Amino acid sequence: MTDADPTHDVVVWGATGVAGRFTAEYLTERYDPAELSLAVGGRNRGKLDDLVADLTRRSDAWNDVPVVVGDATDPESLRDIARNTRVMCTTVGPYTRLGTPLVEACVEAGTDYCDLTGEVNWVRETVDRFHEAAVESGARIVHSCGFDSxxxxxxxxxxxxxxxxxxxxxxxxxxxxxxxxxxxxxxxxxxxxxxxxxxxxxxxxxxxxxxxxxxxxxxxxxxxxxxxxxxxxxxxxxxxxxxxxxxxxxxxxxxxxxxxxxxxxxxxxxxxxxxxxxxxxxxxxxxxxxxxxxxxxxxxxxxxxxxxxxxxxxxxxxxxxxxxxxxxxxxxxxxxxxxxxxxxxxxxxxxxxxxxxxxxxGYGATARMLGESAACLARGDVDSPFDGGVLTPASGIGLPLAERLREVGFTASVDEAGPTVGE
Ligand SMILES: NC(=O)c1ccc[n+]([C@@H]2O[C@H](COP(=O)([O-])OP(=O)(O)OC[C@H]3O[C@@H](n4cnc5c(N)ncnc54)[C@H](OP(=O)(O)O)[C@@H]3O)[C@@H](O)[C@H]2O)c1
Structure with missing residues (x-):
């Protein structure tokens, strides 16, 4: 990332929606502000303020959560947010309609990014349009960090x-x-x-x-x-x-x-x-x-x-x-x-x-998978050969994500198969 000291480690973008709210709730339960400087973002300041009131009411550690306001269809507002952020964690979908300007802003700013998309047509579009530029700018664009995939x-x-x-x-x-x-x-x-x-x-x-x-x-x-x-x-x-x-x-x-x-x-x-x-x-x-x-x-x-x-x-x-x-x-x-x-x-x-x-x-588990993907990227807790590019969870984050998910109650185990398999 080009900015030496971004204001926010992670912005949950789309935090007023269903998946975004669960992700913001999860991150404020799991981390305190000293561990992860979090902001919530979206297009509606009133809804975001209500969300912050709810998040701070539910938490002893968070007295405030910063709010960033922009619009998924207004590239200038997204550039400002991306420039001040280490990881954009976005649940603003449908991504085919609303996702591209944010990817472009992150690629330009060298800001890391993770999302919940299952829109494979759109992933192909970002691969074709942005992979080389993301490699160049050092933006890790990691798609499909929820139940897909x-x-x-x-x-x-x-x-x-x-x-x-x-x-x-x-x-x-x-x-x-x-x-x-x-x-x-x-x-x-x-x-x-x-x-x-x-x-x-x-x-x-x-x-x-x-x-x-x-x-x-x-x-x-x-x-x-x-x-x-x-x-x-x-x-x-x-x-x-x-x-x-x-x-x-x-x-x-x-x-x-x-x-x-x-x-x-x-x-x-x-x-x-x-x-x-x-x-x-x-x-x-x-x-x-x-x-x-x-x-x-x-x-x-x-x-x-x-x-x-x-x-x-x-x-x-x-x-x-x-x-x-x-x-x-x-x-x-x-x-x-x-x-x-x-x-x-x-x-x-x-x-x-x-x-x-x-x-x-798709919700309680996805909030943890997406939230921990963002935390891995923000902390540099990844096992990946890539500093930038349009990536996947396995290639852009790798096994540290499985480790973090185990810590919050996931099974992620592997062994040789029992003798009956395949016989
Ligand atoms: N892979 C998985 O397992 C998984 C699981 C769950 C969801 N998802 C995906 O995640 C996405 C979100 O799902 P959801 O159920 O959370 O949707 P949702 O409840 O409709 O939330 C969408 C969010 O996007 C915001 N938004 C819409 N237009 C915007 C704009 N022009 N500028 C800025 N923000 C805008 C909405 O803001 P307002 O509140 O102001 O309307 C809301 O915060 C979908 O693409 C879904 O397929 C994937």
């Missing part, structure tokens, strides 16, 4: 680091299983989801991004052996149970492939990853996999038809700003298991990892 990306990093240390070789395949969980969804998340479908319907580049499994890799490296998302029910050879396509696979798998590419292919050029939803064994497992795949297919088909998409967005989705209560965000859970298969000097091996916690994946 920290568990998949860091889980894969855990598997591959263990495989390389224990067996001297990476896994050729990593399968990511959404094994369980319960949580809620906010209007902001559905608005972003709607934006992705809108882009897929109207923008050929967005369609190409969703078609090519390697679309987030560096520009001249966008091909490879991995066929991409599983699209049908399939019996899984490693676990011996049925699986359905995962709705998050189009984002998470591409992020994981970008991590491998940015890091210089430590997991090999032949590396493949797939994220799926396990549905059990036997006829019941097969039937459930068909139901899940059918439901996802029907939703995708409906969202791909303009008038149906508009009707769903207008009448079925909650409005932006609506979402779970604090109690709901702190309830819920998720568990992701990963199995990696590789071949070392002594033959084939299998590695198993778990990533999860007892909080709503």
């Amino acid at each position: 920290v568990p998949a990306d860091l889980g894969t990093l855990l598997v591959q680091s263990f495989a390389r240390e224990s067996y001297g070789a990476p896994c050729e395949t990593v399968r990511i299983y959404l094994d369980g969980g319960s949580g809620s969804v906010s209007g902001g998340t559905l608005a972003s989801f709607g934006e992705l479908f809108e882009a897929a319907a109207t923008d050929p580049l967005a369609r190409e991004t969703l078609r090519n499994p390697y679309s987030l890799a560096p520009r001249d490296e966008r091909s490879g052996v991995d066929p991409g998302e599983q699209r049908r029910p399939r019996r899984d050879a490693l676990r011996g149970e049925w699986t359905a396509p995962s709705p998050m696979a189009p984002v998470n798998e591409r992020v994981v492939r970008r991590s491998n590419a940015l890091l210089g292919y430590p997991w090999g050029r032949e590396f493949r990853c797939t994220e799926v939803v396990p549905t059990g064994t036997g006829l019941r497992g097969a039937a459930t996999a068909s139901l899940v795949a059918g439901g996802l297919g029907a939703f995708t088909a409906a969202m791909s038809v303009g008038p149906l998409r508009s009707a769903l967005r207008r009448y079925a989705f909650p409005d932006p700003g609506e979402g779970p209560t604090r109690e709901e965000a702190e309830a819920g859970s998720f568990l992701i298991r990963l199995l990696g298969r590789g071949t070392g000097a002594d033959g084939p091996f299998t590695v198993e990892a778990e990533f999860g916690t007892d909080r709503d994946p």
Whole structure:
């Protein structure tokens, strides 16, 4: 960063929204002002003042939290904020519509940045427009630091680091299983989801991004052996149970492939990853996999038809700003298991990892994943070869993030797999 002494370590930008508020609450609970100088930001001073009143009422350590006001569509206001900040931690979405000027301001100022985007079309846009400039200015732009895509990306990093240390070789395949969980969804998340479908319907580049499994890799490296998302029910050879396509696979798998590419292919050029939803064994497992795949297919088909998409967005989705209560965000859970298969000097091996916690994946857990990503960047607590660039959680922050999440109640473990796996 160019500014020698920025005023704020972290600005939670969009702090009046659902995910932003939970992130600001989490950071003021976890850190005191001497550990992390925090500010909250957004476009509405009155709402921000109310938020600060609430944050300070709930905390013994925080008597005040500075407020920064700007507008996501006013580049000059964003430049001022970015210049005075070490890390912009943003939940202002949909990112396709509202995210680009902030990335540009951070790249210009050499300010680090993390967000919650799952809009893979937009990530591709920032990769193409800003990666080289961010490398040049020393701005670490780390996308997808929430439920998309920290568990998949860091889980894969855990598997591959263990495989390389224990067996001297990476896994050729990593399968990511959404094994369980319960949580809620906010209007902001559905608005972003709607934006992705809108882009897929109207923008050929967005369609190409969703078609090519390697679309987030560096520009001249966008091909490879991995066929991409599983699209049908399939019996899984490693676990011996049925699986359905995962709705998050189009984002998470591409992020994981970008991590491998940015890091210089430590997991090999032949590396493949797939994220799926396990549905059990036997006829019941097969039937459930068909139901899940059918439901996802029907939703995708409906969202791909303009008038149906508009009707769903207008009448079925909650409005932006609506979402779970604090109690709901702190309830819920998720568990992701990963199995990696590789071949070392002594033959084939299998590695198993778990990533999860007892909080709503998209809100209570996401506030911790995003908040700790910002804290890692602000403190320089990263294991990454990069000082700048458009990065992923695994390539831009790495295992220190898993360590910090363990300290706040996450499981992030890895070991050799038990003898029954894959038999
Ligand atoms: N990856 C994950 O796991 C995950 C989980 C949760 C959310 N998300 C993503 O995070 C994003 C936010 O979700 P959310 O539910 O928190 O949405 P939200 O409640 O609608 O909040 C959006 C925030 O953006 C602010 N904003 C809107 N337009 C602005 C502008 N022109 N200038 C400055 N600020 C502006 C809003 O301010 P006002 O209060 O003034 O309207 C609000 O603070 C979405 O893209 C969602 O997909 C991802």
